[in-house]
Amino acid sequence: MAGGAPVEVVVVGGGFGGLEVCKGLARAHRDGKVRLTLVDKENFFQFNPLLPEVATGAVETRHIVYPLRAFCAPRGIRFLRNKVRSVDAEARVVHLHNGLSLRYDHLVMAAGASTNWFDIPGAEAHAFPFKTLMDAIRLRAHLVEMWELADQAQDAQVRRQLLTFVVAGGGITGVEVCASFMEMFHRTMRRLYPNVPLSLVSVHLVEAGERLLGGLRAEHAEVAARHLRTLGVSVVLHRRVAAVDAERVTLDDGAVIPAHTLVWTTGIRGPVGDVAWPFPLGRAGRFKVDAHGQIGPGAWALGDAADWIDDTGRTLPQVAQGAFQTARCVATNLLATLDGRPLGTVRYQDMGYIVGLGRHSTVASLMGLPVSGVLAWYFWAFYYLFAMVGFRKQLEVATDVLKGLFVLHDTTQIHDRKRMLRAHDLDPEL
Numbered sequence: 001m002a003g004g005a006p007v008e009v010v011v012v013g014g015g016f017g018g019l020e021v022c023k024g025l026a027r028a029h030r031d032g033k034v035r036l037t038l039v040d041k042e043n044f045f046q047f048n049p050l051l052p053e054v055a056t057g058a059v060e061t062r063h064i065v066y067p068l069r070a071f072c073a074p075r076g077i078r079f080l081r082n083k084v085r086s087v088d089a090e091a092r093v094v095h096l097h098n099g100l101s102l103r104y105d106h107l108v109m110a111a112g113a114s115t116n117w118f119d120i121p122g123a124e125a126h127a128f129p130f131k132t133l134m135d136a137i138r139l140r141a142h143l144v145e146m147w148e149l150a151d152q153a154q155d156a157q158v159r160r161q162l163l164t165f166v167v168a169g170g171g172i173t174g175v176e177v178c179a180s181f182m183e184m185f186h187r188t189m190r191r192l193y194p195n196v197p198l199s200l201v202s203v204h205l206v207e208a209g210e211r212l213l214g215g216l217r218a219e220h221a222e223v224a225a226r227h228l229r230t231l232g233v234s235v236v237l238h239r240r241v242a243a244v245d246a247e248r249v250t251l252d253d254g255a256v257i258p259a260h261t262l263v264w265t266t267g268i269r270g271p272v273g274d275v276a277w278p279f280p281l282g283r284a285g286r287f288k289v290d291a292h293g294q295i296g297p298g299a300w301a302l303g304d305a306a307d308w309i310d311d312t313g314r315t316l317p318q319v320a321q322g323a324f325q326t327a328r329c330v331a332t333n334l335l336a337t338l339d340g341r342p343l344g345t346v347r348y349q350d351m352g353y354i355v356g357l358g359r360h361s362t363v364a365s366l367m368g369l370p371v372s373g374v375l376a377w378y379f380w381a382f383y384y385l386f387a388m389v390g391f392r393k394q395l396e397v398a399t400d401v402l403k404g405l406f407v408l409h410d411t412t413q414i415h416d417r418k419r420m421l422r423a424h425d426l427d428p429e430l
């Protein structure tokens, strides 16, 4: 701190980790010890666990996001809706996309992860990523488009292809996406598209490993696989997507699935994007942090953006709990640095997980205790309500969950229609 001036702290990314680190530094900010600036390319926090519900119209789009200014303004934190263009680590300056530059004493990289396409031919061009709110909005519009086209298609093979949906990656997100698709198709599309027989619909979940939900309890993987199969999902294990184009998905054993829809939920990488970060990178393009979260002098990383090994040697998982715990460690260590105190490490506490399997069904582990079935479903619904930022959002999601017991999924298509029709080689004036 030069001459009593507050220490400039710039946090890049207002997700789970970024907001938690701001909370950890809020008091020092209030006391004038540090001055916090939060930068995010979006102007909202996004609650990822409910993206499958948004993609299928079970939860309203705006209900899972929270304006970052509503978080920052009451705490007096400066917010900039902007994207990082580059960082000059030596001069300690962050350059933003509009030419603005921010000098910092401490930089916290909490920019999350981006989709890893694993260089699979055609994946980036043709598959649907599933990371952002826009991804969920686009997927929802595309799903409805497939049903609209199938409703009018004359040829049975064309209809079947339109109604074939492939999901790559049998982790939590892939399983939840398949369950949400089936719930939407069986409950809503069946009624709204009486001309389209459900027998033509197929959903394939392709997983490279030997079971679904790798890393979670084996019995939960079995429950999930059984449940998905009961719903009609074809669970394909030991297989990878090898290529994709606008018409088909090819697997690594040469099998071809004629489909216009591939949802990519497999693999994430660091937030590298088009930025040449001046910090060491670890696995999958994430920032290589030391045991305290540092990536360089006055620079820190946390959450999905960080390749972090805790003090038991465990690689931290890229989940919300990992973001919370690393953020708390970084906030504490940053303040300790200012006071000349020793730095701490993280010992990851596994609080459990929840996998939504559609209406009234879920598998969960709560502090190591396995739960599943209807009770777990209610636990899932209320866990999310509790975890949502702000009372208004809790109320909105609560309303959606209750409403979902009585009303159908919202299938309104909000999208750039001409662009979508062109993507299917159809007359944009249709």
Ligand SMILES: Cc1cc2nc3c(=O)[nH]c(=O)nc-3n(C[C@H](O)[C@H](O)[C@H](O)COP(=O)(O)OP(=O)(O)OC[C@H]3O[C@@H](n4cnc5c(N)ncnc54)[C@H](O)[C@@H]3O)c2cc1C
Residues within 6 Å of the ligand: 012, 013, 014, 015, 016, 017, 018, 039, 040, 041, 042, 044, 045, 046, 048, 049, 050, 051, 052, 082, 083, 084, 110, 111, 112, 113, 130, 131, 132, 172, 173, 271, 302, 303, 304, 305, 318, 319, 320, 321, 323, 354
């Ligand atoms: C569909 C889906 C479902 C999930 N479900 C679960 C679940 O059920 N349970 C669970 O524990 N975890 C779940 N996760 C994982 C969890 O969301 C992440 O682990 C968590 O969000 C990581 O927090 P973070 O703060 O590191 O990153 P994020 O929460 O992703 O936040 C990163 C922020 O950085 C911003 N940003 C990125 N690049 C830049 C840039 N260059 N400049 C400025 N800002 C930038 C982004 O806009 C974003 O706001 C899910 C993830 C997805 C995608």
